[in-house]
Amino acid sequence: MQTDRGVTAEKEFQPKIIAFCCNWCSYAGADLAGSGRLSYSADVKIIRVPCSCRINPMFILRAFQKGADGVILAGCHPGDCHYSTGNYFTRRRMTLLFSMLDYMGIEKERTRVEWISAAEGAKFSATMNEFAGEIKKLGRSKRLGDLRCR
Amino acid sequence: MQMIAEKIKEKIKELTENGKISRVMGWKKGLYGYDSEPFVFENGDLRDFTYDAFSGANLCKYMIAQSKNDGDGKILVLLKPCDTWGFELLDKEHRIKRENIYALGIPCGGMVDIEKIKKSGVKGITEISEKEDTLILKTMYGEKEVNKKDYLLDKCLVCSSKEYKDCDELFMTDLCGDTAEYDRFEEVEKLEKLSSSEKFEFWRSQLEKCIRCNACRNVCPACSCVKCVFDNDNSGVAAKANANDFEENLFHIIRAFHVCGRCVDCGECSRVCPQNIPLHLLNRKYIKDIKELYGDEDEAALLTFTTEDKEPSVVYERGKNNV
Numbered sequence: 001m002q003t004d005r006g007v008t009a010e011k012e013f014q015p016k017i018i019a020f021c022c023n024w025c026s027y028a029g030a031d032l033a034g035s036g037r038l039s040y041s042a043d044v045k046i047i048r049v050p051c052s053c054r055i056n057p058m059f060i061l062r063a064f065q066k067g068a069d070g071v072i073l074a075g076c077h078p079g080d081c082h083y084s085t086g087n088y089f090t091r092r093r094m095t096l097l098f099s100m101l102d103y104m105g106i107e108k109e110r111t112r113v114e115w116i117s118a119a120e121g122a123k124f125s126a127t128m129n130e131f132a133g134e135i136k137k138l139g140r141s142k143r144l145g146d147l148r149c150r
Numbered sequence: 151m152q153m154i155a156e157k158i159k160e161k162i163k164e165l166t167e168n169g170k171i172s173r174v175m176g177w178k179k180g181l182y183g184y185d186s187e188p189f190v191f192e193n194g195d196l197r198d199f200t201y202d203a204f205s206g207a208n209l210c211k212y213m214i215a216q217s218k219n220d221g222d223g224k225i226l227v228l229l230k231p232c233d234t235w236g237f238e239l240l241d242k243e244h245r246i247k248r249e250n251i252y253a254l255g256i257p258c259g260g261m262v263d264i265e266k267i268k269k270s271g272v273k274g275i276t277e278i279s280e281k282e283d284t285l286i287l288k289t290m291y292g293e294k295e296v297n298k299k300d301y302l303l304d305k306c307l308v309c310s311s312k313e314y315k316d317c318d319e320l321f322m323t324d325l326c327g328d329t330a331e332y333d334r335f336e337e338v339e340k341l342e343k344l345s346s347s348e349k350f351e352f353w354r355s356q357l358e359k360c361i362r363c364n365a366c367r368n369v370c371p372a373c374s375c376v377k378c379v380f381d382n383d384n385s386g387v388a389a390k391a392n393a394n395d396f397e398e399n400l401f402h403i404i405r406a407f408h409v410c411g412r413c414v415d416c417g418e419c420s421r422v423c424p425q426n427i428p429l430h431l432l433n434r435k436y437i438k439d440i441k442e443l444y445g446d447e448d449e450a451a452l453l454t455f456t457t458e459d460k461e462p463s464v465v466y467e468r469g470k471n472n473v
Contacts (some may be wrong), residue, residue: 056380057407063398079457088455095462096410096439100403102465103342103435105350113462143290145351146396 013146015069015135017044022052022060024082025117026074032121039133040125044072051075053086053115060111064144070110070135077115087115094108106143107136126145151280154322155201158256160229161321165226166194171252172223175212177205182276184264187213190225201281206261206303208418211371212434215329217250224250229230231312231326232305237373238316243412245374255317259327260298260306265426267301305417306428308334326393333349333413335438339433342365357398359425362391366429372409379404406432411451418425 007126021027027048033040049055052075063071081087094113102108112131116124152446159175165171178189179200186204190212210233229237234255240246267275285301287294307343309330316453322331341349365375369378375402380401381388392398415437419429439452443460 058404061403065396065400066264080461085455088457088459089452089460091459092444092452092455095405095443095464096436097407098462098465099439099468100406100432100435101430102346102401103401104348104353105346105348107346107467144396144399146394148394 005101014131015043015140017041017066017070017128017132017135018063018068019044019046019072019074020049020052020055021046021053021116022075022087023048023083025076025080025115026052026124028037028118029074029116029120030122033125034121036121038121038125039138040128042119043135044128045098045130051081051086052090053081053083055090055094057078057093060097061144062142064110065146067141067145069138070131071113071143071150072111072128073113074116074127076111077117080117099118101144107138107141109138110141151202152472154257154325154409155199155406157244157322158201158254159196159199160198160343161254162191162199163194164225165252169237170224171226173216173225175209175216175225175227176210177207177228179206182275182277183266184262184275190216202254202278203262203285203298204264204278204303205230206263206413206421208233208236208369208371208416210240210416211369211374213237213240213246213251214374217380220247220250222250224252225250226254228254228256229258229314229317230261232258232414232416234311234313234317236416236418239371239412239414241316241373243374252319253317255320255323257321257323257325257327258312259325261304262301262307263296263303267296270296270301272296293347303417304420304428306330308417310334310415311325334434337428338434338438341431341435350446353399354395356427358395359427360392360398360401362424363424364402365422365424369418369422370409371414371416371418373405379408402429402432405434408411409433410436411453413437443467 014095021030052073054072060071068144075087075090078087096107101111114127174191176191176199177186178198180186181212185199185206186202188207188209191199191275195267200421209227213227237253272287274288275287276286276290284295285298286473307330312329322391388398392401413433415434417430423429444451
């Protein structure tokens with residue numbers, strides 16, 4: 001940014017946050033947040049998936065590789081999955097994956113799973129704002145990034 | 151051990167004469183007596199057959215290819231206790247044709263790591279022989295006797311069980327040595343207690359050694375996909391060395407995740423690693439987590455669930471004390 005003295009000042013850190021949202025609950029929840037005029041951080045980029053269970057651990061690593069500073073998964077509440085049991089599998093899978101990322105020294109605050117239903121527009125915006133705030137505090141993700149993708 | 155090898159040979163001859171088997175998957179003598187390698191013995195020719203303190207290799211994975219053709223007759227495979235766990239997994243997942251295999255459980259008193267002997271400063275080894283618990287090292291500079299226990303493979307140091315699984319016959323298995331008294335999760339716990347940046351430093355220093363030879367993948371009895379994700383040309387990581395630290399991390403996180411819940415903790419990945427990366431610590435972390443979070447289940451942890459499973463947030467709460 002050019003200031004009036006001609007000195008280049010550091011730009012404010014804008015985190016890149018990827019939110020994988022399940023089509024049936026969380027994506028609709030985001031929709032509701034929108035139609036309810038609830039704002040959430042513009043740093044959050046939503047990727048729609050058919051079910052939270054669709055998310056392969058590779059997707060999460062890939063997001064970090066391409067420069068994401070935080071990845072959040074949002075799905076239906078356990079028991080409410082459109083495909084009956086998908087999110088139960090997600091729950092186990094992600095618990096173990098996040099535990100492993102933590103074990104390898106990658107900040108665990110950068111990954112999260114939240115259950116947000118189609119009726120919870122307010123929860124969606126609150127969760128995203130809070131997550132974005134936390135990632136902003138943590139700063140740029142360096143431990144699992146790929147310099148070639150910067 | 152030499153006595154055991156001779157007895158096994160006799161047993162093989164007997165089985166061959168009875169027409170029960172047509173081939174043998176065993177270990178072949180190497181050039182130096184400390185580099186025995188997996189080999190298929192055909193036509194009853196057992197000249198180079200050996201079973202010594204360096205027969206650490208797990209033979210069960212060769213059974214995928216060896217048991218494929220029905221016309222070849224039965225193959226005998228020699229399995230140490232920890233080898234049988236991988237064998238059972240392959241059988242359970244239908245990766246082998248069990249009817250074409252004759253599995254013989256053989257005794258194991260712990261296997262020796264030649265790298266550890268070399269590291270201890272012994273040079274010019276020409277021959278190694280065994281006498282009960284001592285190894286007699288013949289070198290260019292004379293003879294030396296060492297205690298076998300001091301040079302065991304890492305996987306044998308934490309030997310947890312001498313239980314044989316899925317074998318057709320057990321042979322002299324009462325000669326097995328004792329299991330180790332070390333706790334196999336000790337190292338994992340030590341790592342867990344480190345701070346986030348210390349953990350990161352540790353794994354960085356280990357994984358940066360990776361040359362992506364794929365030996366850990368190829369040897370693993372749980373890694374038995376016909377087409378591996380790392381062979382997918384579209385992945386951008388197929389058939390090449392890691393380009394940077396991200397790819398090193400990616401390979402190992404994904405490799406460990408793919409066997410999560412199915413890993414039998416045979417320790418082969420660390421044994422074959424030419425760079426001595428302690429890969430078993432990744433797999434063992436998953437085993438520990440599964441045990442703590444989901445209890446002991448027979449089924450692979452990721453193939454099942456309960457409605458009362460812990461939320462992923464348990465990961466954040468667990469490590470709150472150490473930042």
